[in-house]
Amino acid sequence: MATPAEEFQAAWSPDGKEVAYLEERTAVKVYNLASKQSRTVLPADKNYSYADGDQYFSWSPDSKWLLVEFLQDKQWITQCGLVKADGNSPVINLTKSGYGGGHPRWALDGKAMLWFSGRDGMKAQSSWGSQMDAYAMFFTQAAMDTFRLSKEEYDLLKNDAGGDMGGEDKGGKDGKGDKGGKDEKEDSTVAPLKFELDGIEDRKVRLTIHSSDLADAIMSKDGEKLYYLAEFEKGFDLWQTDLRSKETKLLVKMGAEGPGSMEMDKEGKNLFLVNNGGISMVDLDKGEVKSVGIKGEMRLDAAAERQYLFEHVWRQVLKKFYVKDLQATDWDYYKKEYAQYLPYINNDQDFADLLSEMLGELNASHTGAYYRGSIPNGDATARLGLFYTNDTLPGLTISEVIDRSPVIKAGSRVKAGTVIEQIDGEAITGRDEPARFLNRKAGRNVLLSLYDPMTGKRWEETVKPITRSEENELLYRRWVERNRHTVDSLSNGRVGYVHVRGMNNDSYKTVYEEVLGRYHDKEALVVDTRFNGGGWLHDDLATFLSGHVYMHLMPRGQDLGTEPQFKWSKPSVVLMNEANYSDAHMFPFTYKALGIGKLVGMPVPGTGTAVWWEHLQNGVIFGIPQVGMVDNSGKYLENQQLEPDVRQADEPALLSTGTDQQLGAAVKAVLGQ
Secondary structure, three states: OOOOOOOOOEEEOOOOOEEEEEEOOOEEEEEEOOOOEEEEEEOHHHOOOOOOOOOOEEEOOOOOEEEEEEEOOOOOOEEEEEEEOOOOOOOEEOOOOOOOOEEEEEEHHHOEEEEEEOOOOOEOOOOOOEOEEEEEEEOOHHHHHHHHOOHHHHHHHHHHOOOOOOOOOOOOOOOOHHHHOOOHHHHOOOOOOOOOOOOHHHOEEEOOOOOEEEEEEEEOOOOOEEEEEEEEEOEEEEEEEEOOOOOEEEEEEEEEOOOOEEEEOOOOOEEEEEEOOEEEEEEOOOOEEEEEOOOOOOOOOHHHHHHHHHHHHHHHHHHHOOOOOHHHOOHHHHHHHHHOOHHHOOOHHHHHHHHHHHHHOOOOOOOOEEEOOOOOOOOOEOEOOEEEOOOOOOOEEEEEEOOOOOOOOOOOOOOOOOEEEEEOOEEOOOOOOHHHHHEOOOOOOEEEEEEEOOOOEEEEEEEOOEOHHHHHHHHHHHHHHHHHHHHHHHOOOOEEEEEOOOEOHHHHHHHHHHHHOOOOOOOEEEEEOOOOOOEOOHHHHHHHHOOOOOEEOOHHHOOOOEEOOOOOOOOEEEEEOOOOOOHHHHHHHHHHHOOOOEEEEOOEOOOOEEEEEEEOOOOEEEEEEEEEOEOOOOOEOOOOOEOOOEEOOOOHHHHOOOOOHHHHHHHHHHHOO
């Protein structure tokens, strides 16, 4: 069986004779209880585990096959496969789809497979992420034909067959049940499944009538209904579709926060749902849900838990770090060195610091550890979206009203120079920290007593302060607007400016909207990626900026533009700095590798890896950089600094006066291309 060094995920075969399990997270093996021997059913090179628990397999009802998720050679797109449990045959690709497929489960007593795919769902504009649907694939033409019958046709056929709809065995190999004189064990044997693989790609059916954020789905025993967990509004709810009439309804309004999973009982009368750390049971006939109560107490030995988690973190890094030699780090040595401090740690904040120090010995990005705790009833200072002067007058003198500040509304007289003398009747004298007057008041009406030194008038206004994160959003918009104005001024209106805030779908949509909208008539473009923390957008963004005109659209002499219409096909430069991280390193690398344009700014540290941030049960989170990116010369991007074509630093003294030298260098570079 599996050793302690292996992640253990196992499932009994229906006949109880064997156990399928994962070895080292990816290889699917089967252990025979009689021979006490294991065999490989799906080799480790057919999968890659990014996070523990992300692999899947399922026994067939006859205990002879497994449905699995697997990867085609040199492609990170999951497919659904069928493989013999004897370990003597290669996996059969059932889905063969560029959209991939996942979570295959047996349906109709093994006559069909149910799986998920994003083929027909709305897709994120930046390629990653989509709505999902549940699909069925039928392993025999007879099963497909039966499924296609209308409700009336099916009822007639069922009556003619006396209720036996497929010649299914009713208890034993001879199909005679207990009349055949078999003992109970032999009578329960399931007949071997049949697979007609020729033409199986034509026996696929979309089951859900609306794509969604789909968590799980399961078919009723008779194949008449589909039950699925989907999120359309607040939380995940249980839906039901009649697969013959296509009638779909909300079966149970659950509002579950997380996606969860579900299983059906043997009788097909109840569904058991696992969600948010609890178990619920749904009576399918009544549409009622009730919690399955679990009571228990745990006595926690925190020191022993930290000892275990220390070992776990050390082992996870050893098994999943992006290169096997851990960049020549003596990991055994550092384990001993840092473990000696464990007896002196009595809280998880210090424990996270200890892990960070040990992980730092790897000299790698995307690692370290931190503790995510919370302070009950902690301070939460609201904001007004204002800048203040450093004068000595009583009150707060406003130097600038940030655009979109909550004080900006119809009838307001607040402007630069206005003095806030009181907040909710409490005078601001300078003896107290003014922030205390706004503590926990975000979203609540606050009374400001105001004074205009120019006119000598006093008045009051009511305002709803915002949170710190909301004010930070205003400050970000202010920064972008200032940069846009700078680029426009320096180029005399010839160059557009866009900032890529994160390597994600929302940022891509902002770039797409502004570049093809606001800046469609500009001669060139500055693409600012400074202070971008990463994500996964490098190829989509580079593809968008790499358009080459190959024809013009010209109805009756009217110029309607060019093809490609939905790419930028004019000059551009990418602006980067030392604060670019992760995919914000990989994007300028991609941009340069494809020869799209020049890189301007400062060198970017080599941080091009994909990370798994693992959440431990004590609130500590640590990172494992586990997918390395290799350039065409065979070098890893990790720890390979990316140099700009035009090197330009921002001098703090000039930057504090509003002069951004990097923007100036970017405009000069792009106009010179």
